[in-house]
Amino acid sequence: MIVQKERFTTKSADYEIISQWGKNVNDPYRPVYHPIAPHGWMNDPNGLIYYDGWYHVFYQWNPYDSKWGNIHWGHMRTKDFNNWIHMSCVLSPDQEYDRDGCFSGSAVIDNNNKLHLVYTCNRFEKGKHQYNGGVLTSQAQCLASVDNDGLMIKSELNPIIKTPPTNGDKTDFRDPKVFREHDYWCMLVGSRNNNNGEILKYTSKNLVDWNYEGMIAKSEGKLSYMWECPDLLKIENQEVLMFSPMNVEQYNGLSVSGYIKKENNDYNANKFLLIDYGPNFYAPQSFNNSTKTIILGWISMPTMNYLNHNWCGALSLPRELNDSNDGIKSKPYTGMCLEKKLIYKEHNKELKCNESIMLNGDTVELTINTVVKSTGRLFIKLKAANDLSCYSELIVDYNNKKIKLDLSNSDCQFDEKPSNGFEFDFPKSINNNNLDIQIFVDKTIVEIFAFDGLYVNTFSVFSKPVNKTIFILADNSTIFNSVHLFEIEPTIHSCSLNK
Numbered sequence: 140m141i142v143q144k145e146r147f148t149t150k151s152a153d154y155e156i157i158s159q160w161g162k163n164v165n166d167p168y169r170p171v172y173h174p175i176a177p178h179g180w181m182n183d184p185n186g187l188i189y190y191d192g193w194y195h196v197f198y199q200w201n202p203y204d205s206k207w208g209n210i211h212w213g214h215m216r217t218k219d220f221n222n223w224i225h226m227s228c229v230l231s232p233d234q235e236y237d238r239d240g241c242f243s244g245s246a247v248i249d250n251n252n253k254l255h256l257v258y259t260c261n262r263f264e265k266g267k268h269q270y271n272g273g274v275l276t277s278q279a280q281c282l283a284s285v286d287n288d289g290l291m292i293k294s295e296l297n298p299i300i301k302t303p304p305t306n307g308d309k310t311d312f313r314d315p316k317v318f319r320e321h322d323y324w325c326m327l328v329g330s331r332n333n334n335n336g337e338i339l340k341y342t343s344k345n346l347v348d349w350n351y352e353g354m355i356a357k358s359e360g361k362l363s364y365m366w367e368c369p370d371l372l373k374i375e376n377q378e379v380l381m382f383s384p385m386n387v388e389q390y391n392g393l394s395v396s397g398y399i400k401k402e403n404n405d406y407n408a409n410k411f412l413l414i415d416y417g418p419n420f421y422a423p424q425s426f427n428n429s430t431k432t433i434i435l436g437w438i439s440m441p442t443m444n445y446l447n448h449n450w451c452g453a454l455s456l457p458r459e460l461n462d463s464n465d466g467i468k469s470k471p472y473t474g475m476c477l478e479k480k481l482i483y484k485e486h487n488k489e490l491k492c493n494e495s496i497m498l499n500g501d502t503v504e505l506t507i508n509t510v511v512k513s514t515g516r517l518f519i520k521l522k523a524a525n526d527l528s529c530y531s532e533l534i535v536d537y538n539n540k541k542i543k544l545d546l547s548n549s550d551c552q553f554d555e556k557p558s559n560g561f562e563f564d565f566p567k568s569i570n571n572n573n574l575d576i577q578i579f580v581d582k583t584i585v586e587i588f589a590f591d592g593l594y595v596n597t598f599s600v601f602s603k604p605v606n607k608t609i610f611i612l613a614d615n616s617t618i619f620n621s622v623h624l625f626e627i628e629p630t631i632h633s634c635s636l637n638k
């Protein structure tokens with residue numbers, strides 16, 4: 140059992156879990172099989188670690204509201220990504236130095252099998268916060284460690300890294316990712332220097348005293364003013380720096396997540412590639428101590444529509460990453476044991492122009508295998524009204540060898556027009572091959588995987604629950620080798636709170 144030392148705050152955040160438990164299970168907008176907080180606002184996954192036989196998932200959490208603010212660390216754990224146990228809150232903003240939020244960070248296990256959390260403490264101007272014009276005044280890095288009674292104790296030496304190195308912006312210095320390298324600890328921190336995103340590297344022998352080793356990658360005026368949530372992945376001997384640049388001009392001003400492969404001992408910002416082409420996947424992190432490279436990301440949701448609910452935000456399904464010459468491939472983690480049953484199956488079907496396959500479901504997995512053609516387009520309309528008056532659409536454009544998302548006909552009740560994410564060019568290696576597409580729909584969330592994991596697109600859409608028809612059609616005769624639709628059962632949630 141891992142809990143905070145400060146029982147009164149633990150109680151109040153945990154009390155919220157108990158008092159709100161089950162209130163949202165019938166909410167028709169709430170995802171049923173994605174990792175999600177029991178209630179309240181959720182953003183980045185934090186402290187992902189495989190420890191004592193469990194995948195531990197900590198996360199940015201506001202237990203008191205469905206909007207961002209008052210950020211705590213929630214905690215849930217699972218063995219199979221189907222049975223989730225919600226645990227006591229582990230970090231509350233209860234110290235002077237972290238009074239305005241315990242921001243993102245990571246978890247490590249030391250040689251004595253003891254868990255440590257490293258996070259960013261956040262402060263606004265005293266007496267103010269983001270909602271009444273308060274400006275950020277400082278961010279620094281902190282440590283909390285489990286004691287022999289299982290209590291999560293914040294270090295008396297906090298913050299353990301008080302300021303960024305020279306020239307660094309002291310209000311944009313966050314999201315420490317700590318991992319083991321040889322016989323020392325290594326920490327990467329996201330930062331901003333002269334309006335350039337940078338990733339800084341520190342090392343330590345004891346998790347408390349840190350030496351600044353230098354900057355390992357920077358945007359050089361090309362890729363945003365601030366890089367958040369760094370992570371260093373080692374995939375089949377290839378080192379990969381994954382991070383989330385904010386409001387990137389060349390990506391329509393959106394905050395995106397991507398990676399740079401290490402080449403010639405260098406991370407070159409010109410080689411940045413997206414890890415997800417959708418508009419709502421952000422701040423991914425990998426599990427420490429896991430033999431495979433498994434990541435989770437935050438699925439953001441257009442906040443305004445969720446404020447009347449007692450929750451907002453979710454995490455992605457776990458994705459396993461592999462390296463290839465065409466880029467990093469992300470596929471649903473094979474150890475994820477969702478319960479599903481086949482509800483539709485078709486083999487070797489030719490679909491003529493203007494014909495369609497019509498299916499139904501909003502908690503489903505759809506898999507399609509079709510032959511890549513030289514002409515025409517394939518349309519997969521999701522969350523559609525029966526009369527096709529609205530839908531969210533994936534378009535595979537064989538003529539132009541592009542795949543893209545089109546949300547312009549969605550009935551999402553957004554305040555602003557939703558972003559479609561980013562077009563993707565067919566990888567060269569798939570010419571004249573079969574095209575596999577795997578789509579997960581979970582109420583307001585859609586995750587799409589294609590081209591063997593080279594194309595992933597995550598989006599959230601607040602369309603009316605009644606609109607859950609799926610249409611598959613093509614403007615030129617198309618051969619479908621197979622189409623399968625599975626109904627996915629809700630995952631099972633229980634809670635185990637410290638008494």
Ligand code: FRU
Nearest residue numbers: 183199242243313314367422
């Ligand atoms: C990314 C992020 C992090 C920060 C956290 C605050 O979504 O902005 O940089 O630590 O969210 O909740």
